[in-house]
Amino acid sequence: MEYSSKIMDHHGIVAGVCNEIGLVDIIDSIIVPNEQQKVTTGESVMAMVINSLGFVSKPLYLFPDFMRNKPVHLFFDRDLQPEDFNDDTLGRALDRIYVNDPTNIFMQIAMKVAKMENIKRNFFHLDTSTMSVHGKYFQDDEDTIAIEITHGFSKDKRFDLKQFIISLITVSESDLPMWVDALSGNVSDKEHFREVIRNYAKMLAETNEKAYFIMDSAMYNEKSILEMSPLAYWISRVPETMKETKEVLIQTEQEQMIKSSLDGYSYLLTDSDYAGVDQQWLVIYSEKAFEREIKTFEKSIKKEETKIEKQLWHLGNEEFDCESDAVKELEKVQKKWKYHRMSGYDIIEKKRTGKRGRPKKGSEKVRIKYQLKAQFEKDTGRIDLERKRKGKFILATNSFEIEPDDILKEYKNQQGVERGFRFLKDPLFFTDAIFLKEPRRIVSLVMIMALSLLVYSLAQRKLRNVLKRLKETLPDQKGKPTDHPTMRWVFQQFQGIHVLEIRDGQHYEEQILNLRDRNTKVLRLLGEPYEKIYFLREGCGK
Incomplete structure (x- = not known):
């Protein structure tokens, strides 16, 4: 008897939403598969959405390795294997999306979903x-x-x-x-x-x-x-x-x-x-x-006041050759003030000979220098106008x-x-994509990212609506009951759920492991298709 396991976690919920809105069929009706394709464009897109929403507590990489330990056959309507989702398959899917206008593809999907879900x-x-x-x-x-x-x-x-x-x-x-x-x-x-x-x-x-x-x-x-x-x-x-x-x-x-x-x-x-x-x-x-704005405003006024005090102290220690130069410099400084204005100033004459000490009587080359002593005040008119806004x-x-x-x-x-x-x-x-070094594939990836947001938002909307309708709750991060949980928190509660594969000769059996009561409640609220994926009803996985 041989045993092996695959990681289910919350990926079954993501697959369930994709299947519920018919994501694969919508895309394949726009980008019709050819006979040579083992994996359709719609299936590749769904795989990338499952991959992108695989985040819980660490970054994930858009890389085929992601699928290798997942129960892929339970996600899709036909028997696909992890190795089917390789670099070439996903890369070619992105190329086909680009050729067929990813913005238009996404809009068609979103419109159909909105109509299906009666979204205003x-x-x-x-x-x-x-x-x-x-x-x-x-x-x-x-x-x-x-x-x-x-x-x-x-x-x-x-x-x-x-x-x-x-x-x-x-x-x-x-x-x-x-x-x-x-x-x-x-x-x-x-x-x-x-x-x-x-x-x-x-x-x-x-x-x-x-x-x-x-x-x-x-x-x-x-x-x-x-x-x-x-x-x-x-x-x-x-x-x-x-x-x-x-x-x-x-x-x-x-x-x-x-x-x-x-x-x-x-x-x-x-x-x-x-x-x-x-x-x-x-x-x-x-x-x-x-x-909030008044607190910031008052801090700005105080900050400017401190700045002006320093400016005028430095200006008061400068010497000018004439009074007009001193006044011009003062006016130049004042122009930058927002909430204050000059209230007055004094000009002080200083005699300078170029030597230290008091100049001797009758000494030559005495020069007159000018210094400023300025005073300022709040510009209450401007402050009041600003306060009104x-x-x-x-x-x-x-x-x-x-x-x-x-x-x-x-x-x-x-x-x-x-x-x-x-x-x-x-x-x-x-966080990375080794096959996305071309701008056209980035354009397609943006559509995949938006689809991931759409699927995430739909799952969250569906769960919240059911909780409110049935007047039920789930525990939040602090253990308190809520009817408004985030889907990220719900996804985290599904960590550690595996599918056990048992092989005994011709006999093959699958069992779900580590499914707790809180997981079962979420799946019950989401509905029968989700319960089947997690083996809670007959016809599991489909």
């Missing part, structure tokens, strides 16, 4: 983030339209490294990604946002869906507003550097504002025709933001139908796309 698609959150890379990347003739790995403005402050950019759209419900694109490392957000909305708005027009695009202040400029407003509804933060913004924030008194249904917020709605486009400006006051910001929209509270709520949901980027950039996610 009224609010789309759009943003970009940079991905820094090490090493050399090779661009061949086939890459003439691929992205360029190059230096650009790094949102990670890694200006020493080359980069590419990921553009992502998520929906408010469960932060599910709906669209992804890989861009060259020096692409401008402003230009890209306009292009995305042009293309995505056309697609939405075909479905007769009314949707809003939510973006950060990079979108808010005259050219973008003029071009995008006829195509779609949008919500954007107005840049605080604009003259109009500063004036509105100062002029809007807190007493004028209406208390929001969102705790700690107040607002005032006003009309604007910035860039010649009719729109609403929602001036928002946040109590928490005010407290604290805790406030402006959101703009070209829709006159949406309620103020909904504008604020959806802007706050912009954190969802930011969470998506944190997920994709987590060091426990993809």
